[in-house]
Amino acid sequence: MHRIEIVYCTRCRWLLRAAWMAQELLTTFEREIASLSLCPGDGGIFEVRVDGAAVWSRAADGGFPDIAELKRRVRDRVAPGRPLGHLDRSDAGPG
Amino acid sequence: MHRIEIVYCTRCRWLLRAAWMAQELLTTFEREIASLSLCPGDGGIFEVRVDGAAVWSRAADGGFPDIAELKRRVRDRVAPGRPLGHLDRSDAGPG
Numbered sequence: 001m002h003r004i005e006i007v008y009c010t011r012c013r014w015l016l017r018a019a020w021m022a023q024e025l026l027t028t029f030e031r032e033i034a035s036l037s038l039c040p041g042d043g044g045i046f047e048v049r050v051d052g053a054a055v056w057s058r059a060a061d062g063g064f065p066d067i068a069e070l071k072r073r074v075r076d077r078v079a080p081g082r083p084l085g086h087l088d089r090s091d092a093g094p095g
Numbered sequence: 096m097h098r099i100e101i102v103y104c105t106r107c108r109w110l111l112r113a114a115w116m117a118q119e120l121l122t123t124f125e126r127e128i129a130s131l132s133l134c135p136g137d138g139g140i141f142e143v144r145v146d147g148a149a150v151w152s153r154a155a156d157g158g159f160p161d162i163a164e165l166k167r168r169v170r171d172r173v174a175p176g177r178p179l180g181h182l183d184r185s186d187a188g189p190g
Contacts, residue, residue, distance in 0.1 A: 010125050015118060022133060023114050030105050030135055037132040038117060040125055 001034035002078045005049040007041045014046055017064065021048070024067055025074055032078040050077040096129035097173045100144040102136045109141055112159065116143070119162055120169055127173040145172040 004025060008018040015038070022036050041047075046058035048070065055073040056065045065073075068087045075084055099120060103113040110133070117131050136142075141153035143165060150168040151160045160168075163182045170179055 005130070015121055019114055019118050019121075022117075023110060026110055026114075026133060026135065033135060035100070035132040035134045037130040038121060039130045040121065040128060 002029075002032055002051055003034055004036045004074070005039055005047075005052075006037070007039040007045050007047045007049070009042050009044050009046065010040045011042055012044060012046075015040075018046075021065075021067065021070060025071070028071055028084070029074060029078055048074070050074055053077070097124075097127055097146055098129055099131045099169070100134055100142075101132070102134040102140050102142045102144070104137050104139050104141065105135045106137055107139060107141075110135075113141075116160075116162065116165060120166070123166055123179070124169060124173055143169070145169055148172070 006018045006022055008014040018038055022038060026033060026036055044058065046056075046064060047054055048056040048065070054060070055077065056070055058064065068084075071084055071087055075082060101113045101117055103109040113133055117133060121128060121131055139153065141151075141159060142149055143151040143160070149155070150172065151165055153159065163179075166179055166182055170177060
């Protein structure tokens with residue numbers, strides 16, 4: 001069971017996208033997630049962490065994750081080897 | 096700064112209402128909340144905890160909280176004495 005955190009900048013008003021991604025991850029990885037925490041931050045932060053390790057950082061990765069790419073990165077930590085269906089296809093594109 | 100948890104039954108499909116309440120609380124108590132965690136559970140659980148203490152439990156309180164009542168209970172722990180505007184009026188009713 002894993003712990004996920006999404007830290008988002010409140011002044012940038014990124015709660016809605018953080019909450020959307022939270023629901024996507026909780027739906028896809030329902031049995032692997034012990035808790036998904038939404039954490040208000042500032043300074044333009046948008047970071048997704050699995051068990052404390054950043055799998056997406058706006059500062060390092062540039063911008064926001066495509067939801068398919070985010071699920072692949074989370075999958076690699078919480079359920080490595082599990083197929084994600086169409087999200088794994090190289091021609092899947094975003095979404 | 097406070098930690099809030101919402102534990103919800105996945106088999107009952109209560110993620111959406113848990114995520115909605117999460118966003119309501121994060122919006123109202125933006126500066127008081129360090130993290131708001133969504134925690135998948137089972138057995139019909141729906142429980143809201145502030146710093147580990149239950150402020151709403153479906154088992155004990157019966158059913159789901161009115162969002163105004165939930166905000167009052169959370170307010171009493173994270174920002175006691177702060178007015179919540181129309182949510183504090185006795186004639187406010189639910190919402």
